[in-house]
Amino acid sequence: xxxxxxxxxxxxxxxxxxxxxxxxxxxxxxxxxxxxxxxxxxxxxxxxxxxxxxxxxxxxxxxxxxxxxxxxxxxxxxxxxxxxxxxxxxxxxxxxxxxxxxxxxxxxxxxxxxxxxxxxxxxxxxxxxxxxxxxxxxxxxxxxxxxxxxxxxxxxxxxxxxxxxx
Amino acid sequence: xxxxxxxxxxxxxxxxxxxxxxxxxxxxxxxxxxxxxxxxxxxxxxxxxxxxxxxxxxxxxxxxxxxxxxxxxxxxxxxxxxxxxxxxxxxxxxxxxxxxxxxxxxxxxxxxxxxxxxxxxxxxxxxxxxxxxxxxxxxxxxxxxxxxxxxxxxxxxxxxxxxxxxxxxxxxxxxxxxxxxxxxxxxxxxxxxxxxxxxxxxxxxxxxxxxxxxxxxxxxxxxxxxxxxxxxxxxxxxxxxxxxxxxxxxxxxxxxxxxxxxxxxxxxxxxxxxxxxxxxxxxxxxxxxxxxxxxxxxxxxxxxxxxxxxxxx
Ligand SMILES: Cc1cc2nc3c(=O)[nH]c(=O)nc-3n(C[C@H](O)[C@H](O)[C@H](O)COP(=O)(O)OP(=O)(O)OC[C@H]3O[C@@H](n4cnc5c(N)ncnc54)[C@H](O)[C@@H]3O)c2cc1C
Ligand code: SF4
Ligand code: FES
Ligand code: FES
Numbered sequence: 044x045x046x047x048x049x050x051x052x053x054x055x056x057x058x059x060x061x062x063x064x065x066x067x068x069x070x071x072x073x074x075x076x077x078x079x080x081x082x083x084x085x086x087x088x089x090x091x092x093x094x095x096x097x098x099x100x101x102x103x104x105x106x107x108x109x110x111x112x113x114x115x116x117x118x119x120x121x122x123x124x125x126x127x128x129x130x131x132x133x134x135x136x137x138x139x140x141x142x143x144x145x146x147x148x149x150x151x152x153x154x155x156x157x158x159x160x161x162x163x164x165x166x167x168x169x170x171x172x173x174x175x176x177x178x179x180x181x182x183x184x185x186x187x188x189x190x191x192x193x194x195x196x197x198x199x200x201x202x203x204x205x206x207x208x209x
Numbered sequence: 210x211x212x213x214x215x216x217x218x219x220x221x222x223x224x225x226x227x228x229x230x231x232x233x234x235x236x237x238x239x240x241x242x243x244x245x246x247x248x249x250x251x252x253x254x255x256x257x258x259x260x261x262x263x264x265x266x267x268x269x270x271x272x273x274x275x276x277x278x279x280x281x282x283x284x285x286x287x288x289x290x291x292x293x294x295x296x297x298x299x300x301x302x303x304x305x306x307x308x309x310x311x312x313x314x315x316x317x318x319x320x321x322x323x324x325x326x327x328x329x330x331x332x333x334x335x336x337x338x339x340x341x342x343x344x345x346x347x348x349x350x351x352x353x354x355x356x357x358x359x360x361x362x363x364x365x366x367x368x369x370x371x372x373x374x375x376x377x378x379x380x381x382x383x384x385x386x387x388x389x390x391x392x393x394x395x396x397x398x399x400x401x402x403x404x405x406x407x408x409x410x411x412x413x414x415x416x417x418x419x420x421x422x423x424x425x426x427x428x429x430x431x432x433x434x435x436x437x438x439x440x441x442x443x444x445x446x447x448x449x450x451x452x453x454x455x456x457x458x459x460x461x462x463x464x465x466x467x468x469x470x471x472x473x474x475x476x477x478x479x480x481x482x483x484x485x486x487x488x489x490x491x492x493x494x495x496x497x498x499x500x501x502x503x504x505x506x507x508x509x510x511x512x513x514x515x516x517x518x519x520x521x522x
């Protein structure tokens with residue numbers, strides 16, 4: 044069936060089997076292979092993209108459910124010549140080893156800073172009305188992004204760097 | 210994943226009628242539980258009715274009697290962050306924030322969360338008998354690995370638990386589930402009667418009919434008091450509850466408690482709450498009377514006692 048959405052600012056129309064997930068549409072039908080498939084079941088976060096500004100797991104949603112939506116993938120955040128500040132910070136702080144989880148980590152990180160700024164509380168927020176940046180907040184909010192190489196301390200350092208220099 | 214056809218519904222009654230018309234049809238909202246199970250072919254809908262574009266069921270609004278009406282499509286993130294929920298129903302914010310991950314909460318809806326299916330490992334393994342997945346095949350968990358399964362309200366057919374954190378808070382707050390049927394009739398189901406015990410028919414998690422659409426969940430007027438959600442799990446984040454306690458403790462010493470991780474439904478025994486004056490152990494003892502744990506999960510009984518004590522401390 045036909046579906047149209049915007050990916051990284053570009054209007055796109057595809058004809059897809061309704062079974063195709065957003066992740067597979069990006070990777071297999073649009074050659075946007077930055078978003079990764081780790082588990083395909085919402086457990087690892089490697090497939091994290093932003094839809095209408097919110098981070099989601101693209102493996103647990105059907106492409107046909109996204110008619111008219113605006114999707115941002117790692118390719119839309121920055122390019123090798125013009126890195127997004129979060130991409131640059133991951134490089135600077137060694138926020139990865141193999142890099143497989145990294146596109147998802149970076150999409151998630153960018154969204155996490157916006158969520159903190161918007162005052163959205165988390166499980167570790169002591170007072171639900173006082174949301175502030177801290178390493179503990181970052182760790183809790185990033186728990187949906189698993190890193191098999193355990194680059195966690197450097198990922199937190201990268202996110203802190205972007206937060207401090209924003 | 211099996212093949213299915215797909216349509217987008219534009220009104221609640223239209224969505225219910227569309228599911229009623231096609232045998233084997235299901236609603237899809239956030240998709241975070243249904244698609245997971247469809248990939249494993251544990252759920253095999255022939256037709257999906259996408260409810261995400263239905264207008265008027267995605268808002269949180271005040272009700273005439275001072276409570277809140279939460280639209281079925283309100284996402285878990287938005288519900289937890291809502292200023293009225295944070296202030297007057299903090300136990301609900303806390304329960305939501307203790308569940309899943311940021312990405313999942315951005316998609317998960319109020320209705321879908323209530324209807325998420327058990328995390329019993331055998332339910333997820335099509336190679337093993339499971340009465341909930343394939344009625345009449347038997348229960349692999351009773352003699353199997355049951356560490357995470359139910360200790361109370363169990364039957365000889367099933368010892369699964371309901372995995373939702375949000376539902377535990379909804380139960381302590383006495384929420385009501387509002388629905389619409391294909392003919393347009395509406396129904397209000399008290400949360401206590403929404404989830405069911407397994408009995409001889411563990412395939413039915415709730416009393417909702419297959420073609421009945423949840424339109425909203427309403428909360429009565431605020432209770433005041435101190436709100437706590439305490440969740441014990443195998444890691445500090447992004448794991449289902451081993452045991453959880455939702456508590457609302459009023460200034461006059463009255464309290465309400467609901468428990469997660471113990472049963473096929475949010476576990477609340479109102480009569481046990483009257484024991485609070487005698488201490489939390491008395492409450493736990495009364496709430497767990499008749500428990501039938503397995504050798505793997507008997508540890509949950511002392512764990513509930515301690516979690517309850519910690520929750521009110
Ligand atoms: C890795 C992982 C970890 C998780 N951890 C937790 C956790 O710690 N705690 C927790 O509570 N949950 C957890 N979850 C579960 C998550 O909360 C649920 O998947 C989510 O709430 C389901 O909501 P949804 O809108 O995506 O539902 P869907 O998947 O869209 O639907 C679920 C069911 O509800 C039905 N449905 C949806 N909307 C309606 C409606 N309006 N009327 C009638 N029927 C409807 C569908 O037909 C389907 O049967 C986790 C999930 C994953 C994948
Ligand atoms: S406990 Fe219930 S869900 Fe688990 S195997 Fe037994 S019947 Fe299936
Ligand atoms: S691939 Fe989507 S969460 Fe793992
Ligand atoms: S860098 Fe290898 S999985 Fe994270």
